[in-house]
Amino acid sequence: MAVVKEDLNLKLNDLSLKDESLKSMDIMKTNNPDNGKDCYYNDCCEQSCKAKEMTSLSDLITELHRVFESDHVNVDYVYNLMTNYKSNPADWRKFAKFDRYRYTRNLVDEGNGKFNLMILCWGEGHGSAIHDHANANCFMKLLQGELAEIRFTFPEEDLSELPEDETALKEISRKTLETNAVCYINDTLGLHRVENPSHVNTAISLHLYCPPFDSCSVFNQQTGKRTKSQVTFWSKFGQKSNRVSNFIESYIFKPRVILQNLQFDGC
Structure with a gap:
């Protein structure tokens, strides 16, 4: 790949x-x-x-x-x-913690405060909301399965004249990442949403964020409305954390087919 x-x-x-x-x-x-x-x-x-x-x-x-x-x-x-780094389940299996209803963020290393390395576990049909990265650098590597990454523009400051048949966030690109593929994003490159398109298989990804952040903004694709979202960890160093957050407003999407292209419902 x-x-x-x-x-x-x-x-x-x-x-x-x-x-x-x-x-x-x-x-x-x-x-x-x-x-x-x-x-x-x-x-x-x-x-x-x-x-x-x-x-x-x-x-x-x-x-x-x-x-x-x-x-x-x-x-x-x-x-x-x-x-x-080539994915080896023996390396990361102890960090891979799933939740039935949402994707999970599992801290692997705190990077002495300069970066966070974490494993995200995506159940069948799980996905994130459209979000930014709080001015951080984000590296994402697929360890298992497939993930779809969809990128969007930031909304315009003035949306008062937005036509009813247009969305505030414009799709920039859409790609499928397979095992061992790597992608990179920061806020100068736009917003994105990550989804596990499979309703049969799970997916696992390795993420590095520099600098670490504990909140970001999520966006409504139709209106462009921005909402602050706190993010924490499902587990730390292989042990489940007592604190649970919304993980960038996770959701389980339901696919619908439009003109032979998969489109996904919002958060």
Whole structure:
């Protein structure tokens, strides 16, 4: 399965960060004129520009901690790390906690406050609402099954003249991610919704958020109305958490077929 990759070059300190300790961290890429290769660190001329091969989830976590020790972190390098890890259920099975009625967020590693690594478990037909990422960077890797990712524009500030037959949020793209595929999104790339289109099989995905966030905004596709949503964890480090939240207003969608294209009801 070919990996879908967006334009990943951005500076993290251009975003509005809540954690003061993160404001000095740039996510950026520099170029080494001596060899023409993209370099990922301040001392990149002394280090390999290629992401390491990850033989286990533990190796991935160790390398992420090392990378995020720096004030400068390259999005492409993190993306490639996520790509190089090949899903192995023996690595992540203990973190995969399902709920009958909604998808779950299960914390794997807190990243010393610089990132959160988590596993999301999607039951048959489970999906998220359309949401932003609170000015964070989001990497998503499929560990098992398939997920549909649908991206949307942010709503216009003035929706008073919106025609009745149009929605406030315009669909940008729609793609299906299969096992080991990786995608990336931040708020400059738009909003998105993630769904498990199968009513037979579950899906499991690995997510990295930098910086971590505990709330984001969800959007009504028709009206563009924005609502603040608190997000917490179904489990932490393999143990169920006592606190349960709405997980970005999870829902179970019911498919309907329109002109041979699958369309999904809202939240």
